[in-house]
Amino acid sequence: MDITSNNQDISEYYLPSAGDYFSLLKPRVMSLVIFTAFIGLLVAPGEIHPVIGFTAILCIAVAAGAAGCLNMWYEADVDAKMVRTANRPIPAGRIDAQSALHFGVALSTASVLIMGLTVNVVSALLLAFTILFYVVVYTMWLKRRTAQNIVIGGASGAFPPMVAWAAVTGDVSMESAVLFAIIFMWTPPHFWALSLFACKDYANAGIPMLPVVSGEKATKKQIMLYTVLMVPITLLPWYFGFAGIIYGATAALLGGMFIWLSYALLNDKYSVEENDSSAKKVFFFSIFYLFALFAVMGIENLIGRVL
Amino acid sequence: MPLHDEHKKRASRNYTLAAILGGLVVLFFIITLVKLGGI
Numbered sequence: 001m002d003i004t005s006n007n008q009d010i011s012e013y014y015l016p017s018a019g020d021y022f023s024l025l026k027p028r029v030m031s032l033v034i035f036t037a038f039i040g041l042l043v044a045p046g047e048i049h050p051v052i053g054f055t056a057i058l059c060i061a062v063a064a065g066a067a068g069c070l071n072m073w074y075e076a077d078v079d080a081k082m083v084r085t086a087n088r089p090i091p092a093g094r095i096d097a098q099s100a101l102h103f104g105v106a107l108s109t110a111s112v113l114i115m116g117l118t119v120n121v122v123s124a125l126l127l128a129f130t131i132l133f134y135v136v137v138y139t140m141w142l143k144r145r146t147a148q149n150i151v152i153g154g155a156s157g158a159f160p161p162m163v164a165w166a167a168v169t170g171d172v173s174m175e176s177a178v179l180f181a182i183i184f185m186w187t188p189p190h191f192w193a194l195s196l197f198a199c200k201d202y203a204n205a206g207i208p209m210l211p212v213v214s215g216e217k218a219t220k221k222q223i224m225l226y227t228v229l230m231v232p233i234t235l236l237p238w239y240f241g242f243a244g245i246i247y248g249a250t251a252a253l254l255g256g257m258f259i260w261l262s263y264a265l266l267n268d269k270y271s272v273e274e275n276d277s278s279a280k281k282v283f284f285f286s287i288f289y290l291f292a293l294f295a296v297m298g299i300e301n302l303i304g305r306v307l
Numbered sequence: 308m309p310l311h312d313e314h315k316k317r318a319s320r321n322y323t324l325a326a327i328l329g330g331l332v333v334l335f336f337i338i339t340l341v342k343l344g345g346i
Contacts, residue, residue: 017316018323051341055334118338 016099020089024072024100025065025107032290033064033160039294040161040179043242043301044168052119056167059115060160063127066107067134067156073100074139081205084198115167123166130159144206147213150195154187155180161294178236185230186290189223189262193283196220197276211272220266223282227262231255234293243297244304250296254289261285 037060041053048056072079072090080091089095108131116124138153158180165176195202195209196219202209211219234255238248265278272279 015313015316016320018320049341051334051337055338058334118342 014094016089016095020094021103024069024089024095024103025062026068026072027065029068029157030061030064033157034061035291036179036183036294037061037160037164039298040164040176041168042298043179043237044165044176045242046168048168053167056115056119056123056164059111059119059127060163062107063111063115063131064160066104066111067131069100069104069107070131070135071139073097073104074135075143076100078144078205078207082198082201084201119167120170122170122172123163126159126163126166126172130156130163133159144208147208147210149208150191150210151188154191155184157187158183175237175240175242178233178240181233181236182230182293183290185226185233186286188226189230189258190283190286190290192219192223192226193265193279193286196272196279197283199272216272220262220268224259224262224266227258231259237297244300246300247293247297251293254292258282258285258289 034057037057041048041056072088075085076088076090076097079085079088085091090097090100108128112124112128112131115127134153134156138149138156142149142153161179161183162172162176165179166172169176192210195211196216199209199211199216203212210222231251234251235248237243238245238251261278261282265282268275268278270278
């Protein structure tokens with residue numbers, strides 16, 4: 001056997017690195033999922049052994065990564081057309097689509113099975129539902145069909161704290177539904193702000209994001225509407241008593257700022273094409289906003305446990 | 308891709324996989340102890 005010629009054949013192909021596989025898991029999205037799930041685990045009533053808690057967060061993180069991987073597998077054709085996503089491993093040719101599909105299915109199955117065997121069945125079923133919702137309902141069904149894709153599809157990003165809550169309590173409660181509702185209502189203004197300044201990219205790829213279908217003004221109105229509806233919901237954790245007054249004050253203050261920024265965007269005399277700073281302000285503030293809300297909720301809960 | 312780079316990349320992938328599998332073995336062992344009430 002001619003080893004040299006064999007190696008030359010192999011060397012013609014790009015060998016994916018571990019980093020290429022890791023980037024299939026959408027690490028930045030995963031970090032937000034881990035964070036919100038961790039807070040859900042923290043504020044849920046009851047006790048969970050730290051090892052089981054760690055396992056629950058690990059399963060949620062891997063499931064989120066697996067869902068992201070399956071999304072990249074299905075979306076590879078569209079990703080190749082967008083500047084923002086063209087360098088992802090599949091469109092860039094670093095990983096073949098079939099390998100990504102196998103990787104995503106294997107991680108999805110493993111995360112749900114481990115969650116069910118080591119934590120509890122309810123959290124495992126919720127986790128499986130979350131993956132299916134993101135991959136089937138959002139990615140395969142809604143994303144390319146309706147401008148409301150992000151409204152319904154955003155639910156998949158809202159499930160992690162609910163799954164973590166179920167990992168502690170073994171059930172779904174009003175409180176965990178409130179955590180779900182906060183992220184559910186936050187997702188549309190967050191993504192619509194992004195889609196305002198990435199509108200051309202989405203239009204080129206043929207994705208019917210709201211600014212592409214209904215225009216800039218309608219999108220700005222929808223951002224305003226969803227922000228105004230979201231802020232009272234963020235106060236519910238304080239109202240229901242599973243978050244304290246510091247959280248309530250923070251939610252009110254930051255919510256006011258979010259509304260003010262959305263209002264400034266709505267009344268911006270420039271179009272986003274002329275000046276995208278107000279859309280970018282809403283987008284970047286929305287990331288800080290969600291992080292700050294959950295961080296304060298978690299820190300206040302920890303302080304309450306210590307005192 | 309030069310053969311040397313390919314070997315380095317392959318080794319790096321193998322070490323990563325070994326670390327993940329090793330980590331899972333340790334995790335499952337600790338979970339078993341927890342479930343049996345040992346910790």
